Amino acid sequence: MDQFSESAPPPAGPRRSLAPRALFLVGAVTLACLVGCAGSAQRDPMSAMSQDTPPPPRPRTSGGSADADIRPAIVVNGQGVAWDDVWPALAEHSGGAIVAEVVLDTLLQADLARRGLSISPRDIEHERQALTRTIVEGVSVSDQQAQILARRVADARALGPHRMEALLRRNAMLRAIARESVAPTEDALRRAYDIEHGRRFVTRLITLPDHRAASDLERSLRAGDPASLRARFAEAAVARSTDPTGAAGGLLGPISPADSSLPAALRQSVATMTPGSMTPIIALDTGFALAYVESVIEPDAVAFESVRPALEQRVRERMERIEMDVIAREMLASARVSVLDRSLDWGWQTGRSR
DSSP states (O other): OOTTOOOOOOOOOOOOOOSSOHHHHTHHHHTOOOTGGGTTOEEOGGGGGGGTSOOOOOOOOSSSOSGGGOOOSEEETTEEEOHHHHHHHHHHHHHHHHHHHHHHHHHHHHHHHHHTOOOOHHHHHHHHHHHHHHHTTTOOOOHHHHHHHHHHHHHHTTOOHHHHHHHHHHHHHHHHHHGGGOOOOHHHHHHHHHHHHSOEEEEEEEEESSHHHHHHHHHHHHHSOGGGHHHHHHHHHHHHOOSGGGGGTTEEEEEOTTOTTSOHHHHHHHHTOOTTEEOOOEEETTEEEEEEEEEEEOOOOOOHHHHHHHHHHHHHHHHHHHHHHHHHHHHHHHOEEOOOSHHHHHHHHHHHHO
């Protein structure tokens, strides 16, 4: 099935979210926002030449020879616009991200050759499916709707056909390297089992930027009728929460005390609550929060050994994604990069400083 087929948009629904989340941060690799990863990349002394060296020839079509083969970049009402008039702005706008991707591609190809590894079409297809799973993780949608969401994310990040294929190949190379150092432990499998089959709390969340705002809201919510607390909490989440779940009334869905991708303070507070109750103010790295526990899901009767193979696969993939991010950041941080085109170098240096 084509990942990017067209269809009606998926229905709106709550998405379990709390920023920052450990798995969400892995998107720095899987969703190709790579300029930020290169913040400490070494600059080759040769890059200083970019201010004094004429820019390289502008893009031209393949085949042919001499000036007759040079084509305009754009034709407006029959009038051609030369690449010289397009390239500087294009390089400044997007050049940093493209340089980072090309640098990482080059480094990965060399590293795979050194390790005696190679990438197959099957590896590329695996990454296509893995990328879609990452995008829709925690969302209950059909396969067709998942493809639409993946296409929307790709469009939002300017991942056209060429960059998408490059991203998939890059992720395949990263995974081939990461796979050599990843091994799910028994503790990790047990923790994953607890998250999926252990005691869980259906929770709503409100996050606020400062303690005073959280304190005022807590006092207001506790002063009302306890029978209407759930409705009032959901309304306050829509109106005031800074977490992405606010639009869905703050609904996080079932969360497990064993889920280390959520802040420990939140998990510990929720685990002490009974259905229909609200936590005290919770201090988070990014602000303050209130949580409301709607219900408790008791552990199910699924035996650990019966789901071990599926758990091993999911845990391995998550560990690989985290290791892939580490590898990409370390490679870019240690690379010596000389960008000889002044407009492209401006995009590269500006992107690194953000």
